Amino acid sequence: MSMLNCGIVGLGWWGQVLARSITSSSKIKVVKGFTRTPSNAAEFIEETKLEMCASYEAMLQEKSIEAVILATPHSMHLEQIKLAANAGKHIFVEKPITLSLKESREALEVARQAGVTLAVGFQRRGHPSMVKALSAVRDGKIGRIIHVEGHQSAPGLRIYKPGSWRQELDEQPAGGMTGMGIHLLDSMVSVMGAVSEVEVKSLKLLHDNDSKLDEMTSVLMEFESGSSGYLGTSIATSPYFSLRFFGENGVVEVRKKDLSEFVLTDEMGEVTVEVTEGFNMEGAALESFADQVAGTGTYFISDEEVINSSDAFEKIVNASRA
Amino acid sequence: MSMLNCGIVGLGWWGQVLARSITSSSKIKVVKGFTRTPSNAAEFIEETKLEMCASYEAMLQEKSIEAVILATPHSMHLEQIKLAANAGKHIFVEKPITLSLKESREALEVARQAGVTLAVGFQRRGHPSMVKALSAVRDGKIGRIIHVEGHQSAPGLRIYKPGSWRQELDEQPAGGMTGMGIHLLDSMVSVMGAVSEVEVKSLKLLHDNDSKLDEMTSVLMEFESGSSGYLGTSIATSPYFSLRFFGENGVVEVRKKDLSEFVLTDEMGEVTVEVTEGFNMEGAALESFADQVAGTGTYFISDEEVINSSDAFEKIVNASRA
Numbered sequence: 191m192s193m194l195n196c197g198i199v200g201l202g203w204w205g206q207v208l209a210r211s212i213t214s215s216s217k218i219k220v221v222k223g224f225t226r227t228p229s230n231a232a233e234f235i236e237e238t239k240l241e242m243c244a245s246y247e248a249m250l251q252e253k254s255i256e257a258v259i260l261a262t263p264h265s266m267h268l269e270q271i272k273l274a275a276n277a278g279k280h281i282f283v284e285k286p287i288t289l290s291l292k293e294s295r296e297a298l299e300v301a302r303q304a305g306v307t308l309a310v311g312f313q314r315r316g317h318p319s320m321v322k323a324l325s326a327v328r329d330g331k332i333g334r335i336i337h338v339e340g341h342q343s344a345p346g347l348r349i350y351k352p353g354s355w356r357q358e359l360d361e362q363p364a365g366g367m368t369g370m371g372i373h374l375l376d377s378m379v380s381v382m383g384a385v386s387e388v389e390v391k392s393l394k395l396l397h398d399n400d401s402k403l404d405e406m407t408s409v410l411m412e413f414e415s416g417s418s419g420y421l422g423t424s425i426a427t428s429p430y431f432s433l434r435f436f437g438e439n440g441v442v443e444v445r446k447k448d449l450s451e452f453v454l455t456d457e458m459g460e461v462t463v464e465v466t467e468g469f470n471m472e473g474a475a476l477e478s479f480a481d482q483v484a485g486t487g488t489y490f491i492s493d494e495e496v497i498n499s500s501d502a503f504e505k506i507v508n509a510s511r512a
Numbered sequence: 513m514s515m516l517n518c519g520i521v522g523l524g525w526w527g528q529v530l531a532r533s534i535t536s537s538s539k540i541k542v543v544k545g546f547t548r549t550p551s552n553a554a555e556f557i558e559e560t561k562l563e564m565c566a567s568y569e570a571m572l573q574e575k576s577i578e579a580v581i582l583a584t585p586h587s588m589h590l591e592q593i594k595l596a597a598n599a600g601k602h603i604f605v606e607k608p609i610t611l612s613l614k615e616s617r618e619a620l621e622v623a624r625q626a627g628v629t630l631a632v633g634f635q636r637r638g639h640p641s642m643v644k645a646l647s648a649v650r651d652g653k654i655g656r657i658i659h660v661e662g663h664q665s666a667p668g669l670r671i672y673k674p675g676s677w678r679q680e681l682d683e684q685p686a687g688g689m690t691g692m693g694i695h696l697l698d699s700m701v702s703v704m705g706a707v708s709e710v711e712v713k714s715l716k717l718l719h720d721n722d723s724k725l726d727e728m729t730s731v732l733m734e735f736e737s738g739s740s741g742y743l744g745t746s747i748a749t750s751p752y753f754s755l756r757f758f759g760e761n762g763v764v765e766v767r768k769k770d771l772s773e774f775v776l777t778d779e780m781g782e783v784t785v786e787v788t789e790g791f792n793m794e795g796a797a798l799e800s801f802a803d804q805v806a807g808t809g810t811y812f813i814s815d816e817e818v819i820n821s822s823d824a825f826e827k828i829v830n831a832s833r834a
């Protein structure tokens with residue numbers, strides 16, 4: 191079995207999570223690193239003995255790596271994708287791929303032209319609970335879908351370090367949408383198709399903190415299919431995840447912050463819960479990326495889905511600023 | 513202990529549920545009945561040997577009853593409340609009390625003037641899971657509330673009999689709002705206060721049924737307090753109930769169609785579930801009504817809450833028609 195050797199770019203909180211998720215993988219491995227301020231990752235670098243590159247450009251010249259993992263601020267993704275594609279490196283990029291539909295299209299096109307794989311890190315979609323829920327929707331198990339509701343939150347107000355790019359309005363438009371809500375969009379569009387219309391309430395309610403970010407963002411959606419949807423996300427409450435599809439003959443749901451519960455409510459309202467704990471979502475996504483590069487599988491997020499979620503995301507951000 | 517003797521008006525599906533909920537109560541008892549089409553309730557009348565009155569007016573002249581239970585079409589409530597109040601009878605009326613804010617105010621005023629108790633049947637609020645959730649919000653256990661989300665659905669398309677008033681657009685505006693969503697409004701306003709603004713999507717999506725009612729209604733709300741909210745309700749999916757309050761320091765939730773689960777998500781996202789099964793919500797609401805009439809307690813829904821939910825309901829109905 192071939193091993194995909196990667197350079198990781200960005201070693202903040204999330205870059206470290208990604209790197210650690212594949213330490214025992216037989217398919218993909220981190221062999222080089224680059225981060226703007228290595229001092230912020232000193233402990234991680236010391237512990238893992240990761241070999242650091244002097245610059246992103248220097249990393250791209252390394253023959254030892256075939257791919258890059260981008261865990262960098264969203265606004266830098268497009269430029270970094272272009273450089274990697276031109277250097278013939280495959281790319282795994284954190285969500286959102288970019289902050290606008292136009293740039294997302296451009297990123298996908300650049301990768302296509304260069305003949306490299308560009309995979310967007312929607313790792314939640316690979317969780318067994320999510321696979322069960324989305325399969326039930328696709329297979330018609332709960333009949334036609336009339337509505338979907340999702341909520342993903344985490345206390346960013348407590349988690350984001352002062353001075354971090356995650357505290358910047360330009361990097362984090364519409365509150366929790368950029369860091370979290372986009373996961374819900376990805377899962378929704380994968381079975382419901384494109385979003386045609388949104389109405390948004392994005393609020394800054396608590397006045398005794400320094401954050402400029404909206405604390406609560408709520409979205410009503412209409413899909414091109416005619417079905418409706420709702421999405422809620424907050425940076426001012428507990429870690430929370432819930433996604434539920436309401437069908438004519440039942441409701442399927444993924445819940446808990448680690449997605450460990452798949453819940454089926456049948457047409458009489460009887461509930462069954464299936465629990466899958468400890469699934470390594472990040473590792474599974476990176477291995478799916480490696481499979482696609484190796485030609486032994488297909489990455490589980492399609493370009494069309496990336497475009498549909500990017501389109502809905504842009505509509506939501508625009509509406510939140512209106 | 514005194515027993516409150518009631519006449520029940522309307523013996524459709526729900527009237528029968530109410531009557532049966534107090535068969536073993538020591539506080540309240542159904543002693544007379546009146547229904548427009550007794551043939552529809554023949555089995556119930558036969559089984560319970562309930563003594564039927566010839567008319568509502570005749571029932572109100574009965575000295576043996578001190579109170580009426582109104583399980584009648586919403587549009588008839590105000591007139592029936594006036595007649596009962598003028599006859600000096602206490603009143604337990606199904607929700608929504610009326611279909612407009614103006615009429616709701618008038619109904620409460622009429623009862624106040626006559627010195628009788630007027631209790632609105634928001635029985636879900638008395639369930640122990642709900643009491644726990646609302647108390648946690650009121651007591652500040654989960655910090656300031658930034659957002660609330662509720663979903664209540666049931667397959668009305670399957671349940672409502674053809675020709676029933678529950679199939680009429682005038683009696684059932686905004687799809688599931690009238691029969692179900694108003695319960696969510698009641699619980700929300702009890703701790704969040706009045707609703708200042710709503711945005712609504714109310715859709716008829718499935719085209720292979722005879723119903724004229726909207727199948728899915730979604731509402732974004734803003735409360736006068738500045739917090740936001742969402743409410744979803746459908747007559748085209750499974751029996752489903754979920755109400756959750758998102759606080760700075762945690763999330764409390766009531767879930768399952770019988771409200772049997774109270775769920776606390778702490779600030780780290782850890783979840784604990786408390787289960788209360790088999791609680792007789794309808795009986796408890798009717799007994800609380802009896803306690804207020806007897807002067808031994810206070811009915812658990814205040815007039816202010818009735819007004820706040822009626823106001824929000826009217827805003828939603830108007831927005832759904834716009």
